[in-house]
Amino acid sequence: MRLLNASADTTSASPRLTLSMASTPAEVREVQRLRYKVFIEGMGLTALANDERLDKDEYDTYCDHLIVRDSTTLKVVGTYRVLSPQAARKAGGFYSEQEFDLGRLDHLRDRIAEAGRACIHPKYRSGAVIMMLWAGIAAFMQKEKCTYLIGCASISLADGGHNAAALYHAIAETNLAPAEYRVKPHLPFPVAVREAGHNPAIPPLIRGYLRSGAWICGEPAWDPDFHSADLFMMLPLAKLDSRYARHYLKDGVKDGAKDDSKEDAPA
Numbered sequence: 336m337r338l339l340n341a342s343a344d345t346t347s348a349s350p351r352l353t354l355s356m357a358s359t360p361a362e363v364r365e366v367q368r369l370r371y372k373v374f375i376e377g378m379g380l381t382a383l384a385n386d387e388r389l390d391k392d393e394y395d396t397y398c399d400h401l402i403v404r405d406s407t408t409l410k411v412v413g414t415y416r417v418l419s420p421q422a423a424r425k426a427g428g429f430y431s432e433q434e435f436d437l438g439r440l441d442h443l444r445d446r447i448a449e450a451g452r453a454c455i456h457p458k459y460r461s462g463a464v465i466m467m468l469w470a471g472i473a474a475f476m477q478k479e480k481c482t483y484l485i486g487c488a489s490i491s492l493a494d495g496g497h498n499a500a501a502l503y504h505a506i507a508e509t510n511l512a513p514a515e516y517r518v519k520p521h522l523p524f525p526v527a528v529r530e531a532g533h534n535p536a537i538p539p540l541i542r543g544y545l546r547s548g549a550w551i552c553g554e555p556a557w558d559p560d561f562h563s564a565d566l567f568m569m570l571p572l573a574k575l576d577s578r579y580a581r582h583y584l585k586d587g588v589k590d591g592a593k594d595d596s597k598e599d600a601p602a
Contacts, residue, residue, distance in 0.1 A: 413464035499564035502535035512550035520556030
């Protein structure tokens with residue numbers, strides 16, 4: 336199902352991009368192949384390597400998969416998967432519940448959409464792809480009548496976790512959710528015992544969430560498989576920054592967009 340088209344300026348070297356929802360098993364495998372290349376090969380996660388060279392789990396069956404494709408090469412260059420409330424019930428819960436106790440959010444389940452496995456090919460990370468994916472998520476939420484977006488956002492522990500600790504404390508000062516929206520990690524990452532006295536580097540996905548108006552809903556969980564500290568992010572659409580609301584919820588991504596967006600794009 337095609338959601339929109341984005342065409343490049345003919346005088347530009349930027350690629351033409353299209354956004355669609357995966358509609359065949361073959362397209363889902365394309366998504367899984369890109370995720371494998373970026374997550375497992377790109378991050379050196381040899382313990383997760385497999386002969387199929389696909390990054391997949393049981394949630395892929397229940398999720399809808401947004402795809403950004405380079406219409407010149409026809410390759411999938413970006414993807415995000417989204418889970419509706421109805422699909423979450425069929426799956427036995429949200430993916431995030433593997434890492435967090437979401438008990439305080441039980442009364443909101445029918446209004447929550449979950450996004451995850453954001454993945455962009457390294458050559459397409461200048462901004463346009465993630466903006467198209469966010470517009471696709473916004474359209475999905477409107478279609479499903481969801482008013483809250485949740486998802487896990489990862490921070491690498493390659494430095495021993497010092498950046499993760501510093502980043503958590505910095506974000507908690509300004510973007511910590513009210514108590515009634517807090518969640519608890521099943522396997523907490525011990526932020527209190529890490530040196531946090533430096534200016535943290537902010538991963539693009541987390542920066543995009545924060546610029547949109549999202550909260551973090553408590554301390555991070557430790558994901559030993561991906562060697563990361565994962566923050567539970569929550570974006571009530573009522574809090575969506577007005578700039579992004581105008582862009583995503585009304586106009587979407589306009590025809591004529593090309594891969595030249597810069598730092599202001601959510602990522």
